[in-house]
Amino acid sequence: MAKLYGSVEAGGTKFVCAVGDEDFQIVEKVQFPTTTPYETIERTVAFFKRFEEDLAGVAIGSFGPIDIDPNSTTYGYITKTPKEHWSNVDLVGLISKEFKVPFYFTTDVNSSAYGEAMVRTGVDSLVYYTIGTGIGAGAIQRGEFIGGTGHTEAGHTYVAVHPQDRANDFVGTCPFHNGCLEGLAAGPSLEARTGTRGELIEQNSTVWDVQAYYIAQAAVQATLLYRPQVIVFGGGVMAQEHMLNRVREKFEGLMNDYLPTPDVRDYIVTPAIAENGSATLGNFALAKKVSER
Structure with missing residues (x-):
């Protein structure tokens, strides 16, 4: 069975969700506006549910500030952000509870940095x-x-x-x-x-x-x-x-x-990967990394 890796680029203006194959080639990609947490997360979950059977791991690169300390009680949260309605939102928890795969959580710029270093x-x-x-x-x-x-x-x-x-x-x-x-x-x-x-x-x-x-x-x-x-x-x-x-x-x-x-x-x-694709590639690799732990 082929493995797929998920990428969520959670931006303050838009979310970009994608799944990639084992060569990190994009299978499908979608973007939608960042509205309320409930609506935006619901759309994110719905996208990945279509690939759930083959999904091996997901990486989320998010706008911040965020809590990336696994030992923290608010790990996975967007914390004190100027983005209206998004402070203290359990981003990772609300998405990951719908799936039985491991998740990697970092900042959107870390995801982009990882993708750029790869190429x-x-x-x-x-x-x-x-x-x-x-x-x-x-x-x-x-x-x-x-x-x-x-x-x-x-x-x-x-x-x-x-x-x-x-x-x-x-x-x-x-x-x-x-x-x-x-x-x-x-x-x-x-x-x-x-x-x-x-x-x-x-x-x-x-x-x-x-x-x-x-x-x-x-x-x-x-x-x-x-x-x-x-x-x-x-x-x-x-x-x-x-x-x-x-x-x-x-x-x-x-x-x-x-x-x-x-x-x-x-x-x-400037970025080596066109159309802001650095974060997506970086997330695919991070999703694979967490899936193999």
Whole structure:
């Protein structure tokens, strides 16, 4: 009997559910909006029920914060999230109780980092950032996730404020922190500064250099903390074709040759897997891993 592996990419905007075969090729994939927990989880369960007979394991990569400590009483929960109605939701428990297979639970960015490392030859140390509606990062060191009692929250590290933002008294859009990376560089910060959605802002606007300044600081932090082989930037903000070179240029200026890194064109990159498929591939592999324990 052929084995199938399940992937749930639980995002704040949409859920992407997929099943893959033993070669991690997608058999079927579906996405739907993230509405109420009850409705969204019901649709997730209904999708996997169709493949239940052959399902060997499922991995869930979720928006957060989440509890990934197996010894915690709230393991599997989405915890204190700004996503309305989703705080303290037992995501893993509500899905897994419907199936007799093991589940792997991690962050959506960890899933993406795992998938990206899989397709990059010789890479077992990598950091993956998503720069979109929010900012998160997953880090892999020697093939294992970075984290102890919980997952990292790299999107909420503090960064040096750009002079243009300082002059305008702009402290960001994060409801928890003034001056953190997410508040200053995630998609909503563009509209907060300009009154215009990011995809409608002209490429020659100075706001892109402000944005790149913060994203480059994230790359500096990742370099100093983890010394990865590759830093991958995904998400809607980095889908702007001009952004990658802006970030690379500012990274080189900020690092100022302090540490040796690979050629910036090989070191700071966008995802190798098209259409945000990194998380799905990573989840298939994590589902297989948990099924074999």
